[in-house]
Amino acid sequence: MDRAALFDVDGTLTDTNHLHVVSWWEALRQSGHRVPAHAIHGAIGLPGADLLDHLLGEDRDHEGDDRLSAAHDTLYATYFDRLSPLDSAAELLRALSDDGWKVVLVTSAQDRELKALRRAVDADDAITDTATSDDVEQGKPAPDPVHHALDLVGVGPRSAVFVGDAVWDMKAASRAGVTGVGLLCGGTPRAELEEAGAAAVYGDPADLLARLGDSPLSRLSA
Template identity: 45%
Template sequence: MTDAPSTAVLFDIDGTLVDSNYAHVDAWWRAFRVTGQSVDAWRIHRLIGMDASRLLDELVPDMSDEDRDTAKQYQAAYFAEHMPRLRLLPGARELLEAVASRGHAVVLATSAPENELVRLRELLDAEQWISVVTSGEDVEEAKPAPDIVQVALDRAGVEPGNAVMIGDAMWDVETSVKVGVVCISVMTGGVGGDELRNAGAAAVYDDAAAVLADIDDGPIGALGR
């Protein structure tokens, strides 16, 4: 019986491994219209990856509880329409394999709901390399609250100083900083490199393929040294 890894790489999925952020934008935009709200798509995009309740607080603070629930339900339904068309981002699956081959635990640290997570895992087709998975059912509040990263670390049995997080959003960086985990950012979610660095990202890459190309010389390569 082999010992469990003492190091881990935590992966956000939406916008990091799977090209889904703009599908989320479209789903929210359409959901707001159902409830009589007009919210510009760029404002929605700025908050993708944030906890849904916080997103609603930011974009439509005066919305009634009933309309908030309606918006969430329609967003989920509209995003489900996109799921058959989602695709992996460049290097996503190869990066998971490379991380596992170097002896690190591969952790999917996402707060996606279970029904979406099933589709995302099918796309990744990487179960043989994945050690730990989280979902929205594991926490009461998603990013930028630190809960999901802490749950991921606890399940992996890894200390914050022995982990690296990879994400595409400001919220991934903020969450990691709160917990004490080094964060690598990719720009496949549509957020600029300067913003991600200013938020505290230790390194910024175009996409997962670029992280893979630098895997031994970047923050992942420093794990366990």
């Protein structure tokens, strides 16, 4: 039986959430918006346009959105050569791939950013495919990116697990009928991940790898 292990990237496999927070905070500040860093952190994981709607409201002038997103992208790009993987991220992906899982990255990152993230994780040999929010009409927390990821590898929802660090990941998984596994390394509290639908929560990729045999992934037989 084919099985799919879907993974968010920022905050799940790479230690990058706070870099996004700083980049969005500065981009917003440059455009005259005062948004607390904690509010920005809660929106990380949403596609750029949805993140701005979440932080600034949908009923607003969207004229400056492209400039805001471009400022964030420029600021974040200064970190590309310093992006760090979370502990055992590559080892976790390889362990699953070696066990016959199809590993798919489900991310909002595109082009240069995605390449930088994949360089940081350094496990391309274990990655089957990548699904991005640009491939679908709606990004997380809609189920569309999860459905698209499953379509890429020809696996059904009941034979898949989605590992992520944000409530948006867990909601997308739940809405797609996929088991969600939460990680705390992105900074989201356990209670929020569980409330959003996580079947189990672990500290980081290293913790999940160490407890793989007792995790929801072990319940999907090869």
